[in-house]
Amino acid sequence: MNLNSLMAKIEALLFVVGDDGVTAKQLSQLLEVDMMEIEAALSELATNYSENEERGLELKTLAGTYQLTTKPELADTIKKLVENPNSQVLTTASLEVLAIIAYKQPITRTEIEDLRGVKSERPIQTLVSRALVQEVGRAEGTGRAILYGTTKEFLNYFGLKDLNELPPLPEGTTVDDNEETDLFMTKFQEAFNSKE
């Protein structure tokens, strides 16, 4: 297929799927064109958008799918017309819990609380209800605690293609977490009890 006509078709499809997005593979199946050609057309489209200053759109990969979005520098203009969909920003506590889940998933609530030194039920509930984290399984052993992980919506919300795009975790002293935490908790309990 001619590149121009392929680009037109892809643009139309991207427009129609909106924030559902579409993968290169789906495009390849739909248009019956091999992946190489699809990738080439997508990259050409992306260049077109970014290089032409009369274009207001850009091509982004969000949560593994290609989507059209408006250019970030036009945010002020659009803000005047529509409400910001991400206007309910997350609190510091929720972001903290989310960071722990994102980097340590799958992880239980108790593990999160050990790390933060504070109860975390409410932030977790907020994150679940905002579809940013979800139950991804159950821990072994007694209690079979819920294991939490991030969702596709998490990637979408933070504008990430996939989890590998998360900024690297800031450096710190690396320790064997579990062992260290257990030891700490024991000492902690001792210290606490001795006060009573």
Added chain:
Amino acid sequence: MNLNSLMAKIEALLFVVGDDGVTAKQLSQLLEVDMMEIEAALSELATNYSENEERGLELKTLAGTYQLTTKPELADTIKKLVENPNSQVLTTASLEVLAIIAYKQPITRTEIEDLRGVKSERPIQTLVSRALVQEVGRAEGTGRAILYGTTKEFLNYFGLKDLNELPPLPEGTTVDDNEETDLFMTKFQEAFNSKE
């Protein structure tokens, strides 16, 4: 304003407003540019779309309202999106309707359509035929519209014991203003306490 940058802004705005469209007058007010310039930019945009065969979009005027749509000659391509058995488009529609019914039951079709901004008869039918939702009563008042709710099969399908097991919605999603008031109450109490 520079024509290119005006075109980019208009394209982004048209993209975001979707089927609602926007009038030249609204654009003029929003962008603080006189009508002449707006008309010129719109006509330039329309020419761009129609003359560049790598573009899949076109500018349509309906009763003075401008909106972006896909080019008519690409209808076949878009049709494929719907005909594809794994089509996400349809998945999204029925899942969305199911989500609304699950969280807002009992609810009428009209209420669902108000929420989605789109006709929803077909997805509802699909869900009823799959026994995931059912008629649970009739609304009061004229018309006595059918009220929909979820079924046992729904719980079964998602592995839920009962509806209380649905992940909760964020607090204040339905009434943003309450949350805002709470915030002010908190701030107020801070200010109040610090006065003492």
Added chain:
Amino acid sequence: MYEVKLEAFTGPLDLLLHLIHRLEIDIYDIPMAELTSQYIDHIHAMKELELNEASEYLVMAATLLAIKSRMLLPIHEGEMEEAEFEVDGPDPREELVTKLIEYKKYKEAAVELKELEENRAQVYTRPPSDLSGFVPDEQLALFDLNVNVYDMLSAFQKLLRRKQLKKPLSTRVARQEISVKEQMIAVIDSLKLNGGKSNFSDLFPYEDKSTIIVTFLSILELMKRHVVFVEQKNNFEDLTVTLQKEATYDELEQFDGQN
């Protein structure tokens, strides 16, 4: 005494990191006496708030005291030599330091997420088009079997966001701006109607945020001028606003300069 509001902290570790930063302490060589006393001072300032997390802050205080006392244990003559050589001996602070450093990583990661959140909020998407016109009548499509309850929740979330996008332009433009002065009068009138007394929340029958803000500011201003008196009987109960004296319009007029 302390400019920092305790509600600003997400937990005891957060508070400790803040103190370490403010006191310019080397995290690997924490002066326990200083940190502990500062920490406890902060806890004291907090006692009125009756936060859920209070117990966690107290547990940390106990831990700090325990570490501090272990470090103060007198070294006996005989052990002195041993202690000098035993460079690798366990430092009572070690566990705390490890925990703080580990926590700090995620705290910093949270800051980066915040930035991503802000950047993402700069770009806008559009909802999928309505393609029902293309669907052949006989075709009834359903999601595949991998769909779970969280996917459904996501669908709902997307929908909620979309609805915000649809709010018409007109609700946000040409809104009549209400001044603090006007709202002060409205608050007084409303109090008079209710026998000079009202619940704080009843003074906010408004839907839109800017009116709520202006009302809030006007009550603060009335408090400052001792026109109203605000009290709270118990924590978490609603505040009661009582009219103390009637402000004259002349008096309210003075507010114009600052408005």
